[in-house]
Amino acid sequence: MVRVPESQRVRDALENAVIDGRYRPGERLDPAQLEEEFGCSRTPIREALQALERSGLVQIRPKRGTYVTELSxxxxxxxxxxxxxxxxxxxxxxxxxxxxxxxxxxxxxxxxxxxxxxxxxxxxxxxxxxxxxxxxxxxxxxxxxxxxxxxxxxxxxxxxxxxxxxxxxxxxxxxxxxxxxxxxxxxxxxxxxxxxxxxxxxxxxxxxxxxxxxxxxxxxxxxxx
The missing domain is CATH 1.20.120.530 (GntR ligand-binding domain-like)
Known part of the structure; x- marks a missing residue:
């Protein structure tokens, strides 16, 4: 198995969860809940969400949170x-x-x-x-x-x-x-x-x-x- 950074591991898991439908279009992603789910600190969670925003899979809305993008x-x-x-x-x-x-x-x-x-x-x-x-x-x-x-x-x-x-x-x-x-x-x-x-x-x-x-x-x- 290829070794990957913690933020990449979280990103990959979140990608799969979104595409599998576990996190649905329009759903808000709670960083605190993700920390508990993945057993890691806030930093890799933040880096993973920022990477997913660059790919268009999520949207980070200032003062509102991070939401799953509806695919087009x-x-x-x-x-x-x-x-x-x-x-x-x-x-x-x-x-x-x-x-x-x-x-x-x-x-x-x-x-x-x-x-x-x-x-x-x-x-x-x-x-x-x-x-x-x-x-x-x-x-x-x-x-x-x-x-x-x-x-x-x-x-x-x-x-x-x-x-x-x-x-x-x-x-x-x-x-x-x-x-x-x-x-x-x-x-x-x-x-x-x-x-x-x-x-x-x-x-x-x-x-x-x-x-x-x-x-x-x-x-x-x-x-x-």
């Missing part, structure tokens, strides 16, 4: 479409510019993905997956693109984690990663770009289906009134 599928789909283009561009440029050391790091990240997929460990797979994509961004040789890709990836993190719950998604994700890595390794920019773009776009369809199902079994919380 069209808005999320638009963000995924932009992410797909950024991923494709980064992969295309990386195929032309990646250094040997970074290529070796990409292979190591891919092997980590393989290990966690074989163990059916979705959380650890996600972190190895994030490392894989981060190496592609960092190897593109375009600082502005690198920054934008990392920023949007942080926003979409909870939703990209969610789609790994789709049956057989980890195995297919791993296959897609291999195509991207192989194309980058041989300098095939066109294949790398198309594979990276498609790798994200397929998540839009799977995620949208999951969120529609989620919304059917949850109702906005009365506590938002």
């Amino acid at each position: 599928i069209p808005e999320l789909a638009e963000r995924f479409e932009v992410m797909a283009e950024l991923e494709g561009m980064a992969a295309r440029l990386s195929a032309r510019r990646i250094e040997r050391e970074s290529l070796e790091e990409l292979e190591r990240a891919l092997r980590e993905c393989e290990k966690h997929a074989a163990a059916d460990d979705a959380d650890s797979y996600y972190y190895a997956n994030a490392s894989f994509h981060g190496i592609v961004y960092d190897s593109c040789g375009n600082e502005y693109l690198r920054q934008q890709a990392h920023a949007l990836k942080r926003v979409l993190q909870p939703y990209r984690r969610l789609q790994l719950r789709v049956p057989d998604r980890m195995r297919r994700s791993l296959t897609e990663h291999r195509v991207i890595a192989d194309a980058i390794a041989v300098g095939d920019a066109e294949t790398a770009e198309n594979a990276a773009r498609d790798h994200v776009l397929v998540q839009v369809k799977e995620f949208s289906h999951m969120v529609r199902t989620w919304k059917q079994v949850t109702e906005p919380a009365t506590s938002s009134k």
Whole structure:
């Protein structure tokens, strides 16, 4: 199991609770209650909630508290479409510019993905997956693109984690990663770009289906009134 900071552990658990419907759209999150639930101090709770606000999963309202955001599928789909283009561009440029050391790091990240997929460990797979994509961004040789890709990836993190719950998604994700890595390794920019773009776009369809199902079994919380 990959070791993560306390605030990240809390964030991951809260993401799962929101997406599972345990915390419903519009519901207020009580920091004191969360401290008791997770057995930690206020600091990691505050850091986790701030991270979730950046991803759009919660809203922090001054003097009122923190509330679960009601998900909008069209808005999320638009963000995924932009992410797909950024991923494709980064992969295309990386195929032309990646250094040997970074290529070796990409292979190591891919092997980590393989290990966690074989163990059916979705959380650890996600972190190895994030490392894989981060190496592609960092190897593109375009600082502005690198920054934008990392920023949007942080926003979409909870939703990209969610789609790994789709049956057989980890195995297919791993296959897609291999195509991207192989194309980058041989300098095939066109294949790398198309594979990276498609790798994200397929998540839009799977995620949208999951969120529609989620919304059917949850109702906005009365506590938002």
